[in-house]
Amino acid sequence: xxxxxxxxxxxxxxxxxxxxxxxxxxxxxxxxxxxxxxxxxxxxxxxxxxxxxxxxxxxxxxxxxxxxxxxxxxxxxxxxxxxxxxxxxxxxxxxxxxxxxxxxxxxxxxxxxxxxxxxxxxxxxxxxxxxxxxxxxxxxxxxxxxxxxxxxxxxxxxxxxxxxxxxxxxxxxxxxxxxxxxxxxxxxxxxxxxxxxxxxxxxxxxxxxxxxxxxxxxxxxxxxxxxxxxxxxxxxxxxxxxxxxxxxxxxxxxxxxxxxxxxxxxxxxxxxxxxxxxxxxxxxxxxxxxxxxxxxxxxxxxxxxxxxxxxxxxxxxxxxxxxxxxxxxxxxxxxxxxxxxxxxxxxxxxxxxxxxxxxxxxxxxxxxxxxxxxxxxxxxxxxxxxxxxxxxxxxxxxxxxxxxxxxxxxxxxxxxxxxxxxxxxxxxxxxxxxxxxxxxxxxxxxxxxxxxxxxxxxxxxxxxxxxxxxxxxxxxxxxxxxxxxxxxxxxxxx
Amino acid sequence: xxxxxxxxxxxxxxxxxxxxxxxxxxxxxxxxxxxxxxxxxxxxxxxxxxxxxxxxxxxxxxxxxxxxxxxxxxxxxxxxxxxxxxxxxxxxxxxxxxxxxxxxxxxxxxxxxxxxxxxxxxxxxxxxxxxxxxxxxxxxxxxxxxxxxxxxxxxxxxxxxxxxxxxxxxxxxxxxxxxxxxxxxxxxxxxxxxxxxxxxxxxxxxxxxxxxxxxxxxxxxxxxxxxxxxxxxxxxxxxxxxxxxxxxxxxxxxxxxxxxxxxxxxxxxxxxxxxxxxxxxxxxxxxxxxxxxxxxxxxxxxxxxxxxxxxxxxxxxxxxxxxxxxxxxxxxxxxxxxxxxxxxxxxxxxxxxxxx
Ligand SMILES: Cc1cc2nc3c(=O)[nH]c(=O)nc-3n(C[C@H](O)[C@H](O)[C@H](O)COP(=O)(O)OP(=O)(O)OC[C@H]3O[C@@H](n4cnc5c(N)ncnc54)[C@H](O)[C@@H]3O)c2cc1C
Ligand SMILES: Cc1cc2nc3c(=O)[nH]c(=O)nc-3n(C[C@H](O)[C@H](O)[C@H](O)COP(=O)(O)OP(=O)(O)OC[C@H]3O[C@@H](n4cnc5c(N)ncnc54)[C@H](O)[C@@H]3O)c2cc1C
Numbered sequence: 001x002x003x004x005x006x007x008x009x010x011x012x013x014x015x016x017x018x019x020x021x022x023x024x025x026x027x028x029x030x031x032x033x034x035x036x037x038x039x040x041x042x043x044x045x046x047x048x049x050x051x052x053x054x055x056x057x058x059x060x061x062x063x064x065x066x067x068x069x070x071x072x073x074x075x076x077x078x079x080x081x082x083x084x085x086x087x088x089x090x091x092x093x094x095x096x097x098x099x100x101x102x103x104x105x106x107x108x109x110x111x112x113x114x115x116x117x118x119x120x121x122x123x124x125x126x127x128x129x130x131x132x133x134x135x136x137x138x139x140x141x142x143x144x145x146x147x148x149x150x151x152x153x154x155x156x157x158x159x160x161x162x163x164x165x166x167x168x169x170x171x172x173x174x175x176x177x178x179x180x181x182x183x184x185x186x187x188x189x190x191x192x193x194x195x196x197x198x199x200x201x202x203x204x205x206x207x208x209x210x211x212x213x214x215x216x217x218x219x220x221x222x223x224x225x226x227x228x229x230x231x232x233x234x235x236x237x238x239x240x241x242x243x244x245x246x247x248x249x250x251x252x253x254x255x256x257x258x259x260x261x262x263x264x265x266x267x268x269x270x271x272x273x274x275x276x277x278x279x280x281x282x283x284x285x286x287x288x289x290x291x292x293x294x295x296x297x298x299x300x301x302x303x304x305x306x307x308x309x310x311x312x313x314x315x316x317x318x319x320x321x322x323x324x325x326x327x328x329x330x331x332x333x334x335x336x337x338x339x340x341x342x343x344x345x346x347x348x349x350x351x352x353x354x355x356x357x358x359x360x361x362x363x364x365x366x367x368x369x370x371x372x373x374x375x376x377x378x379x380x381x382x383x384x385x386x387x388x389x390x391x392x393x394x395x396x397x398x399x400x401x402x403x404x405x406x407x408x409x410x411x412x413x414x415x416x417x418x419x420x421x422x423x424x425x426x427x428x429x430x431x432x433x434x435x436x437x438x439x440x441x442x443x444x445x446x447x448x449x450x451x452x453x454x455x456x457x458x459x460x461x462x463x464x465x466x467x468x469x470x471x472x473x474x475x476x477x478x479x480x481x482x483x484x485x486x487x488x489x490x491x492x493x494x
Numbered sequence: 495x496x497x498x499x500x501x502x503x504x505x506x507x508x509x510x511x512x513x514x515x516x517x518x519x520x521x522x523x524x525x526x527x528x529x530x531x532x533x534x535x536x537x538x539x540x541x542x543x544x545x546x547x548x549x550x551x552x553x554x555x556x557x558x559x560x561x562x563x564x565x566x567x568x569x570x571x572x573x574x575x576x577x578x579x580x581x582x583x584x585x586x587x588x589x590x591x592x593x594x595x596x597x598x599x600x601x602x603x604x605x606x607x608x609x610x611x612x613x614x615x616x617x618x619x620x621x622x623x624x625x626x627x628x629x630x631x632x633x634x635x636x637x638x639x640x641x642x643x644x645x646x647x648x649x650x651x652x653x654x655x656x657x658x659x660x661x662x663x664x665x666x667x668x669x670x671x672x673x674x675x676x677x678x679x680x681x682x683x684x685x686x687x688x689x690x691x692x693x694x695x696x697x698x699x700x701x702x703x704x705x706x707x708x709x710x711x712x713x714x715x716x717x718x719x720x721x722x723x724x725x726x727x728x729x730x731x732x733x734x735x736x737x738x739x740x741x742x743x744x745x746x747x748x749x750x751x752x753x754x755x756x757x758x759x760x761x762x763x764x765x766x767x768x769x770x771x772x773x774x775x776x777x778x779x780x781x782x783x784x785x786x787x788x789x790x791x792x793x794x795x796x797x798x799x800x801x802x803x804x805x806x807x808x809x810x811x812x813x814x815x816x817x818x819x820x821x822x823x824x825x826x827x828x829x830x831x832x833x834x835x836x837x838x839x840x841x842x843x844x845x846x847x848x849x850x
Contacts, residue, residue, distance in 0.1 A: 203610055421635040428638070
């Protein structure tokens with residue numbers, strides 16, 4: 001990407017960086033290629049670009065200055081939290097500036113009476129819970145990356161985690177945001193008082209991938225920590241039965257704090273890595289966590305156990321204590337790195353499907369995996385139908401990355417066909433631009449562009465991410481699957 | 495008659511766009527008071543109804559916008575499920591589209607979430623007459639901007655809703671309401687204390703010197719919590735009538751009394767406001783209704799100073815807007831967003847704010 005950068009445009013960005021270095025102090029602006037290197041990609045390392053500069057402001061006013069300077073000069077600006085995005089959302093623009101919020105990492109206030117915390121955008125997700133812990137409170141959304149990822153990034157991606165079936169995604173747990181508009185003005189969306197007047201711009205901002213404004217502060221809801229949480233592990237001989245168990249639990253009116261599934265290859269990779277005591281010959285395991293008061297949990301454990309056994313689970317274990325509970329979860333939480341040990345590279349997909357389609361879609365994935373000759377491992381949020389197929393590949397083999405990406409797109413098509421979506425939590429970024437053409441019509445994509453235009457007419461905020469150009473969709477043949485109707489349904493798709 | 499009138503409705507909008515004629519999408523005609531007067535041609539949604547998808551194990555219901563709310567609620571109740579945000583039923587004629595467009599939530603809101611938190615997807619006609627779909631029927635979906643939740647509370651100014659998918663929740667196994675004799679300040683104090691405890695709360699409303707706490711969930715959990723909050727048990731039928739009354743703005747507080755009716759949203763722990771009148775505090779203090787003869791300007795000032803905002807629920811009055819004024823930079827974003835979805839300005843223009 002570097003080579004293609006327009007020289008004049010890059011020079012313009014450099015000039016803005018120099019101005020900012022004078023105003024904010026040299027330590028806030030990086031332009032040395034070596035210093036820029038760590039910013040050239042995010043969690044999806046397949047996409048890279050060196051920015052013209054990186055700016056690291058320390059305050060909201062400095063953020064505003066950066067936005068104003070870039071807007072005036074028409075220089076692309078890419079906000080960045082911890083860079084853990086898995087869809088290339090924080091990949092720099094080669095003719096632009098990266099705005100890192102990493103130095104704005106203070107928890108400004110824990111308001112116990114209103115059960116909210118006000119935090120700067122660069123605060124790590126887990127740090128919010130740590131700040132709230134002394135008051136018996138916590139921040140519910142817990143992406144697996146919570147040790148590292150920032151609240152600003154969570155807002156931009158509408159991040160979720162194991163808890164979100166019961167406690168919701170970022171959009172359900174952030175009550176207010178202060179952002180800088182592209183005009184360089186601070187606006188407050190939402191707030192501690194419910195239902196801010198006018199349009200729900202907060203809902204619109206959340207998940208907008210840094211394209212509508214730069215978040216300078218967030219007010220997040222804190223919940224009382226459940227007094228009791230216990231986890232059940234159930235092993236199954238086949239995946240459809242495990243899927244059936246998921247549906248039956250929910251149909252019984254139980255909303256678990258977490259309901260996660262791993263398939264056979266995932267179980268074995270995780271077991272080799274963390275020795276959680278998983279049954280390695282099972283075709284699938286379900287982890288079902290129940291939380292609440294001890295009385296509630298006791299009641300629900302009985303009901304869930306009965307359902308699991310009735311469904312034909314070949315083994316159901318209840319973690320005896322906190323230590324064993326952590327152990328059961330450690331395999332799931334470390335599943336990604338565990339898979340990293342069995343394959344040189346892996347590509348993490350992120351689609352959501354209606355739960356009832358679970359078995360059908362997993363079968364489809366298995367067929368595709370065979371056809372492409374690439375192994376796929378499944379670890380996912382079963383409770384909300386959010387799949388994370390991990391495609392194993394070797395980047396050093398010529399053509400393998402391209403085949404992997406193609407397989408990924410096929411998997412997402414399967415998700416859309418089943419009535420689902422191309423991304424449940426990782427966002428579109430750069431990676432899923434082609435898949436957007438699968439899920440949305442021309443008119444819908446044009447409507448997204450009009451919304452972007454309303455916030456950022458000069459298109460300087462994280463440009464060219466998340467919403468593909470219509471030309472791009474046309475190039476891809478405008479593939480459009482909806483309501484299960486594929487174009488040319490009887491043709492082989494691989 | 496359940497039927498899909500999408501094509502016809504889209505055609506109406508296209509026509510109106512071409513002529514520049516304002517349209518007023520009409521559900522049941524129950525919420526005229528909830529916005530500014532709009533001059534335009536009615537666009538009835540009647541007949542565009544029917545539940546098009548409901549699979550209890552998916553916790554999702556999809557229905558056409560003109561479907562009566564009562565029909566949706568009955569279908570859910572038959573499966574032991576419900577709408578977690580308990581939308582106010584302001585009349586038998588309320589439609590699902592009107593409910594979503596109005597964006598109102600009931601007593602369960604602080605614990606279960608607001609209406610917009612349950613919106614998973616919509617199909618709508620924008621002001622160009624294009625039929626578009628945003629969001630979907632699954633819990634997690636971050637593809638594209640979230641234009642579906644944006645429709646909640648937009649009062650039909652950004653699009654005519656054709657179809658809505660909502661997340662639903664299981665009905666709690668057990669409910670119990672406890673009543674404590676406390677004044678408003680005492681009730682707020684007590685609530686702030688309870689807020690840190692993981693209690694299965696599903697309602698906290700103070701009116702006429704009594705704090706009502708509704709507990710809901712697993713039987714054993716409710717009983718343990720009841721012992722902790724104390725107070726007296728309210729009879730089941732009486733409790734059901736009380737919460738319905740609060741939810742549907744039908745409690746005697748809303749019907750009788752002098753002065754204009756206001757809804758003031760506040761940080762829940764804000765102390766009682768220095769405004770003369772009768773109060774009903776809902777949402778654990780986050781939503782407070784005031785019946786008062788105080789001038790609108792003063793009510794809005796006091797609400798804003800306490801970190802909140804005030805809506806006039808008595809309908810439009812001379813020189814008083816229904817909704818709390820917006821700061822200029824936010825209003826500008828609103829106008830541009832309106833133009834992005836409704837470039838000819840034909841959808842309920844002026845219903846929320848001048849020009850919107
Ligand atoms: C191992 C691993 C596990 C993960 N697990 C999960 C998971 O369980 N659930 C989940 O949802 N995600 C998960 N993710 C993805 C990722 O962690 C989340 O998307 C996270 O929200 C990104 O936060 P970040 O601070 O790293 O943002 P970045 O990657 O830095 O940026 C992400 C996007 O946010 C924008 N942005 C960042 N800060 C701001 C701001 N202040 N204002 C405006 N825009 C901003 C950027 O421009 C970019 O578009 C995982 C990632 C990894 C590597
Ligand atoms: C023949 C007739 C003429 C009228 N003329 C006027 C008039 O000139 N000025 C005036 O102020 N009032 C007029 N009204 C009252 C008007 O119906 C209400 O002001 C308003 O439209 C409330 O709609 P509702 O109660 O039917 O819908 P509700 O179901 O109560 O809906 C509330 C809000 O949501 C909107 N809405 C409803 N369904 C949808 C949907 N599917 N998609 C998007 N938005 C939706 C409504 O427009 C309204 O803003 C008229 C009513 C009738 C029956």
